Amino acid sequence: MRSVIDIRDLSTEEIDSLISVALDIIDNPDKYAEACKRKKLATLFFEPSTRTRLSFEAAMYELGGNVLSVTGAGTSSAAKGESVADTAKTVSCYADIIAMRHPKEGAALVAANNASIPVINAGDGGHNHPTQTLADLLTIHREKGRFSDLTVGFCGDLKFGRTVHSLINAITRYPGIKLVLISPEELKVPGYVKNDVIIRNNIPYEETNDLLSAIPKLDVLYMTRVQRERFFNEEDYLRLKDSYILEPSKLTNAKKDLCIMHPLPRVNEISVSVDDDPRACYFKQVLNGKYMRMALILKLLEEAEK
Ligand code: NCD
Secondary structure (H helix, E strand, O other), X not given: OOOEOOHHHOOHHHHHXXXXXXXXXXXXXXXXXXXXXXXXXXXXXXXXXXXXXXXXXXXXXXXXXXXEEEEOHHHOHHHHOOOHHHHHHHHOOOOOEEEEEEOOOOHHHHHHHHOOOOEEEEEEOOOEOHHHHHHHHHHHHHHHOOOOOOEEEEEOOOOOOHHHHHHHHHHOOOOOOEXXXXXXXXXXXXXXXXXXXXXXXXXXXXXXXXXXXXXHHOOEEXXXXXXXXXXXXXXXXXXXXXXXXXXXXXXXXXXXXXXXXXXXXXXXXXXXXXXXXXXXXXXXXXXXXXXXXXXXXXXXXXXXXX
């Protein structure tokens, strides 16, 4: 059974084809209005979420399907001590496809290994978040018209930010990508991303803690929230939480066609006064996420039927 746990579960050709389907959905929504009729998506969210869960659910409704939903570990049998494996086996009896978010790294993989239906990882701890990456890629595609020859800056919590890990994995597959990794020393990208993806593939990169000096060279700036829930102590979080705050004055020397992204939710990382700047793309990312999730649900359900 085909699941998507890591963005590496999708080949570059498959990502390109999901983008084509999403663009077709945008142009011809009626064509897809009954594509998943009588199919059920189960959203199992054991961690807070607004965008990811609602966009999965909106995606399934727009495909003519239905949704079963568990929100919060406290309201399901997880609170009684049920394992992820047993939950996955159980939900396989009711639904056709699962989208799952869990605070533990690897939980979605355990679910996929035990489910008899496709599982989509909607975020596993500080590890991966492949469907946010699909949303990010569609945004870059629509804003920049290409994935190649871009200097992409990632700023903030690059250690625990799972969206960063997945997007670095995907964007560096395209030619001419340069990375600028902007973070405090304590929040640099983990070794499994730096060594296994960036260095292994000879991707040009620099690491800095200086956002202002990095901005002028960027085509894409991907801001992130400091991931409070993954910190071991509150003191470190409080010290690091406002390391970077993007304000209009910091954009004076930025490129005119810079694409400013953020997976959201934002706390303080982007001042609301940036929202009216035409380069602000973070709410477009939200909408693009729904289209890419529609394309992915369609693909996995089609493959499951074969
Ligand atoms: C992100 C996540 O959950 O990892 N949010 C999202 O899915 N759009 C980013 C975050 O929580 O900071």
